[in-house]
Amino acid sequence: MSKTSEYPSMKSRTLTVTHDIPISKTKIYWDGLKDGKVYATKCKKCGEVYYPPQVDCSNCLTSDVEWIQLFEGTLETFTQVYLKPQGFTHYEHNYMVAIAKTAGGVKVMGWLEYIDVKVAKVGMFVKIAAKIMPDGFPVIIFKPK
Amino acid sequence: MRRVAVIGGGNSKFGVRSDATFPEIAFEAVKEALEDAGVTQKDVELSVVGTVGSRLYEMYPAPLINEYTGFTSKGPIRVEAACATGSAAVFTAYNAIASGYVDTAIAIGVEKMCEVDTATSTAVGGRGCYLWEFHMFGTSFACYYALFATAHMAKYGTTEEQLAKIAVKNHYYGARNPKAHFQKEITIEAALTSRVICWPLKIYDCCPISDGAAAVILASEEKVKEFKVQDPVWLEAIGFGSDTGNLTRREDYTSLRSARMASEMAYKMAKVAPSDIEVAMVHDCFTIAELMAYEDLGFCRRGEGGRLIDEGQTWIGGKIPVNIDGGLKAKGHPLAATGCSMIYELTKQLRNEAGNRQVPLKRYLALAHNVGMTGQYCYVTILRR
Numbered sequence: 071m072s073k074t075s076e077y078p079s080m081k082s083r084t085l086t087v088t089h090d091i092p093i094s095k096t097k098i099y100w101d102g103l104k105d106g107k108v109y110a111t112k113c114k115k116c117g118e119v120y121y122p123p124q125v126d127c128s129n130c131l132t133s134d135v136e137w138i139q140l141f142e143g144t145l146e147t148f149t150q151v152y153l154k155p156q157g158f159t160h161y162e163h164n165y166m167v168a169i170a171k172t173a174g175g176v177k178v179m180g181w182l183e184y185i186d187v188k189v190a191k192v193g194m195f196v197k198i199a200a201k202i203m204p205d206g207f208p209v210i211i212f213k214p215k
Numbered sequence: 216m217r218r219v220a221v222i223g224g225g226n227s228k229f230g231v232r233s234d235a236t237f238p239e240i241a242f243e244a245v246k247e248a249l250e251d252a253g254v255t256q257k258d259v260e261l262s263v264v265g266t267v268g269s270r271l272y273e274m275y276p277a278p279l280i281n282e283y284t285g286f287t288s289k290g291p292i293r294v295e296a297a298c299a300t301g302s303a304a305v306f307t308a309y310n311a312i313a314s315g316y317v318d319t320a321i322a323i324g325v326e327k328m329c330e331v332d333t334a335t336s337t338a339v340g341g342r343g344c345y346l347w348e349f350h351m352f353g354t355s356f357a358c359y360y361a362l363f364a365t366a367h368m369a370k371y372g373t374t375e376e377q378l379a380k381i382a383v384k385n386h387y388y389g390a391r392n393p394k395a396h397f398q399k400e401i402t403i404e405a406a407l408t409s410r411v412i413c414w415p416l417k418i419y420d421c422c423p424i425s426d427g428a429a430a431v432i433l434a435s436e437e438k439v440k441e442f443k444v445q446d447p448v449w450l451e452a453i454g455f456g457s458d459t460g461n462l463t464r465r466e467d468y469t470s471l472r473s474a475r476m477a478s479e480m481a482y483k484m485a486k487v488a489p490s491d492i493e494v495a496m497v498h499d500c501f502t503i504a505e506l507m508a509y510e511d512l513g514f515c516r517r518g519e520g521g522r523l524i525d526e527g528q529t530w531i532g533g534k535i536p537v538n539i540d541g542g543l544k545a546k547g548h549p550l551a552a553t554g555c556s557m558i559y560e561l562t563k564q565l566r567n568e569a570g571n572r573q574v575p576l577k578r579y580l581a582l583a584h585n586v587g588m589t590g591q592y593c594y595v596t597i598l599r600r
Binding site: 075076077079082091121122146147148149150151152153154155156157158159161165167168169176177178179180181187191192193207208209210 | 231233234272333334335337338340341346347348349350351352353354355357358361362363364365366369370410411412413414415416461462463464465467468
């Protein structure tokens with residue numbers, strides 16, 4: 071694991087960490103991704119819209135929300151990742167991370183369906199979809215319209 | 216609030232420090248700081264230890280750092296504010312003295328990042344918003360700042376060449392700093408043709424992954440007199456700011472609101488204007504971060520950061536010399552060490568002890584801008600001698 075060096079070193083004992091993350095309160099969101107849909111939440115009391123979705127309203131402190139689907143947006147910015155972090159090195163393509171603003175005002179992060187960075191443009195319209203990758207992890211996909 | 220001065224500073228060599236453990240590199244910085252201040256551990260009442268610690272084999276590093284540097288009975292308070300941890304340590308030590316709680320305190324920033332491989336370090340670092348960003352999209356800090364670079368380029372016409380010019384400047388000064396991780400100059404061509412990390416950022420747009428430590432000793436005005444400190448550097452103001460944890464909840468991607476908040480607060484407290492500042496250390500974890508700092512700190516108007524570097528205004532001899540120690544870009548960015556290292560360098564500058572990197576000063580006013588994550592935290596500190 072450590073970098074090779076002229077100095078002597080020794081290996082630590084291995085620590086493997088995987089978390090079981092509770093999703094009871096946001097299950098609609100995670101299930102939606104399996105169906106290709108991306109949801110935000112809207113507070114029934116004060117009308118605040120949240121993306122990422124949350125069932126507790128940070129604004130009025132109530133916990134009664136409705137789920138609203140996000141369909142499309144315009145690109146605010148994007149990048150293409152060449153140096154991938156651990157957990158993503160098995161993906162062969164250099165994925166493109168982007169942020170799109172929806173008509174309702176909330177912004178969504180997603181992977182921009184591969185196009186050349188010279189072709190991608192801030193302001194471009196994208197459809198917001200989702201899928202499960204072959205390794206079982208979900209991802210949101212932006213498809214240029 | 217009582218006045219607080221920096222009475223000493225120390226900085227270990229930054230770089231891949233495979234020769235030393237985290238307490239051992241902390242020792243280098245603390246020893247230099249104590250000798251610089253002309254005091255011993257018993258003169259210091261409180262120890263504040265800043266370390267992010269996420270790449271360490273040790274999960275509770277502060278007591279070990281404190282013990283190894285001879286401060287066992289003096290705290291520690293451990294602080295963490297991502298890449299702004301060093302400034303959070305200085306802020307904590309400052310407040311303990313300003314409030315009258317203690318008369319002397321040390322802020323120690325230590326980070327050991329190179330004991331794990333790059334993919335692991337990038338993954339640990341990228342987990343700044345795990346559930347909604349990293350889990351699905353494999354974000355990293357290079358990725359986050361690349362998103363800001365793309366937006367800035369689209370809105371203001373900022374170019375990859377302008378970003379490269381910032382790297383060239385910081386490598387030029389790093390080559391003159393014996394404590395810097397990288398001590399070699401680079402050319403614009405080399406920067407522009409270097410390996411892409413996260414488009415449009417290339418490897419020369421990114422700070423290295425470094426090990427290092429820095430420490431500063433602070434004292435009340437009474438103690439400054441008692442210790443007969445010849446040239447105290449006064450902490451005139453520390454402003455703080457913050458922004459959303461989720462990047463999708465930001466107003467835009469061309470500026471850091473936390474930096475604007477922190478600098479407005481600091482300028483107001485110190486009763487100075489951006490044009491009064493004569494030398495600045497800014498948080499150039501990526502070249503775009505330095506360019507945004509020019510604008511967020513008011514050294515130029517929004518959208519004119521590219522022009523400021525084109526005109527050479529942030530070199531020594533320009534309107535506002537920036538990162539003339541090499542910055543995070545060339546000196547290195549051992550997370551928690553960075554904020555303390557900025558104060559260390561500015562203290563040297565304000566005492567006219569910076570040698571071949573000395574900025575000619577008239578007003579003796581300096582500024583440090585230390586950002587945590589992508590603007591989730593920011594501290595802006597103004598110093599005066």
